[in-house]
Amino acid sequence: GQQLNQSPQSMFIQEGEDVSMNCTSSSIFNTWLWYKQDPGEGPVLLIALYKAGELTSNGRLTAQFGITRKDSFLNISASIPSDVGIYFCAGVNAGGTSYGKLTFGQGTILTVHP
Amino acid sequence: GAVVSQHPSRVICKSGTSVKIECRSLDFQATTMFWYRQFPKQSLMLMATSNEGSKATYEQGVEKDKFLINHASLTLSTLTVTSAHPEDSSFYICSAPAIGTDTQYFGPGTRLTVL
Numbered sequence: 001g002q003q004l005n006q007s008p009q010s011m012f013i014q015e016g017e018d019v020s021m022n023c024t025s026s027s028i029f030n031t032w033l034w035y036k037q038d039p040g041e042g043p044v045l046l047i048a049l050y051k052a053g054e055l056t057s058n059g060r061l062t063a064q065f066g067i068t069r070k071d072s073f074l075n076i077s078a079s080i081p082s083d084v085g086i087y088f089c090a091g092v093n094a095g096g097t098s099y100g101k102l103t104f105g106q107g108t109i110l111t112v113h114p
Numbered sequence: 115g116a117v118v119s120q121h122p123s124r125v126i127c128k129s130g131t132s133v134k135i136e137c138r139s140l141d142f143q144a145t146t147m148f149w150y151r152q153f154p155k156q157s158l159m160l161m162a163t164s165n166e167g168s169k170a171t172y173e174q175g176v177e178k179d180k181f182l183i184n185h186a187s188l189t190l191s192t193l194t195v196t197s198a199h200p201e202d203s204s205f206y207i208c209s210a211p212a213i214g215t216d217t218q219y220f221g222p223g224t225r226l227t228v229l
Contacts, residue, residue: 003157031216042120042207042220043158088157092216100146100216102209104157 006089006105013079014113021087021108022073029091032065032072033102037086046087047074079112086110116142118210120221127198128229135193135224137164137208143188144210148218149181152205164191164208188213198228 004023013019023032031050035043047058049065049072056063062075076083089105117140127133137147145166150158162172162183170183180202182194191210195202205225209218 033217035220040205040223040225042118042209042223045217045219048217090218092218100211101148101160101163102158102218107157109155 004089004091004103004105006108008108009106010109010111012111012113015079015081017079019076019079019083019110020073021089022071023089023091023105024071025091025103026070027091027103028069028094029103030069030094031092032063033090033092034061034063034072034074035088035090037088037107039085043088076110079110081112081114084110084112116210116212116219118208118219118221120208120224122224123222124225124227126227126229129199130197132194132196133198133226135195135206135208135226137191137193137210137221139189139210139212139219142210142212145188145213147185147191147208147210149183149191149193150207150209152207152223158207161193164193166191195226198226200228202226203228 006023034046037043047063052069053067054065060077086107090102093101119138121136147164149161161176162170164183164185166185172178185191207223209220211218
C-alpha cells in the first residue's frame with residue numbers, strides 16, 4: 001500500500017547532537033503524527049500536527065507540518081541515550097474509504113552513542 | 115493522555131489453536147479501532163478496521179475468516195487468530211482514535227509465537 005517517504009532510514013549520532021528527520025508524500029494529509037517505538041513496545045505519540053505550517057514543540061522535540069500538507073519534519077535537540085528507538089511519521093487519511101487510516105513512513109532508526 | 119491497553123502482551127500457542135487478543139481504550143471511547151501487524155525492523159501494516167456495532171473492514175490480502183474481529187463496546191475490540199500457524203507469528207498492535215479526533219493512540223502490542 002501507500003507509504004510516506006521517510007528519511008534517513010537510520011542515524012548514528014553522539015550524545016548531545018541534534019537530529020533531524022523528515023517525511024514527504026505525494027498526497028495531502030490533514031493531520032501529521034510523529035511516533036517513537038521502542039523494541040517490543042507499541043508506538044508512542046510524540047507530536048500531532050493539525051494545521052499546514054504549524055510548528056509544535058514537546059520538550060526537546062520540534063515538528064512542523066509543511067505548508068503544502070505533503071511533508072513534515074521532526075527535530076530532536078541535544079540527544080540523550082534514551083532517545084534511541086525507531087521514529088515513525090504518519091499521515092491521517094482525510095477522506096474516501098481510507099478515512100481515519102494512517103499511512104506510515106518506513107521509520108528512522110536512531111542510535112545514540114554516549 | 116489517552117491510554118490503550120492490550121492483553122496478553124505475549125502468547126505462545128500450538129499450531130492449529132486459536133488465540134484471542136484484546137484491545138481496550140482505558141480513558142476514552144472509540145467507535146473505531148485499528149489492528150496492525152509488524153514484522154521485525156519494518157513499519158506497521160494495517161490489517162483491518164474494527165467498527166463498533168458493525169462488521170470490520172479488512173485490508174486487501176487479509177483473510178477475514180482467519181483474523182476474526184469483534185468490536186463489542188466503545189472501549190473493547192478483540193482480534194482472534196484462528197487455526198494459527200507458525201507464519202502467523204508476529205507482533206500485533208491495535209490503535210484507537212478518541213471520538214471526534216483523528217489522533218491515534220497505540221496499545222503496547224502482543225507478541226504471538228506459534229509453535
